[in-house]
Amino acid sequence: MVTIPHLLVHEHKDNVGVVVVEGLTAGTRMLGVVTHDNSSFELEAKADVPIGHKVALADIRSGDTAIKYGEDIGKFVADVEKGGHVHVHNLKTKRW
Template identity: 70%
Template sequence: MSIPHLLVHSPKDNVGVVVVEGLKAGIEMFCVVTETNKDFRLITNADVPIGHKVALTDLAVGDTAIKYGEDIGKIVAPIKKGEHVHTHNLKTKRW
């Protein structure tokens, strides 16, 4: 049994959360969708800190980031599948 690198809460999500320390670019992550217990693999394109997000698909400016099956913000810079998603390319809609 593998320990997940990335958790995705809902099949609707387009970002997942890194759950291991020291995730480096080029790692093939073991990813688990917690709602369905399905798993998949995804290669990260950047070093990503624990607790930060990774794009599950290419995201364009203006797209909505979905986490927990919910809208968590707007994409403000293009993001490729496997890239780090954070304040440099995602803006919350809360404020």
């Protein structure tokens, strides 16, 4: 059983979480922790994801809003599968 978190999520309504370990590889069974209440969950990484980058917590469609910290942080510009890497290639700010 995994005991060190791989992924942090701030609120239950978030649809992305942040990788907090170096060298996360596709196929890793990640331990995720929701910091709001210290609850946990497991999720399989579908890609190699660098530390500090985001992972989709559910299947996401292009045009959907990204939610982190319980807030809108941008718009998905490509589909992302649950456990997939979320970064500038599939997520853009709504500011510009």
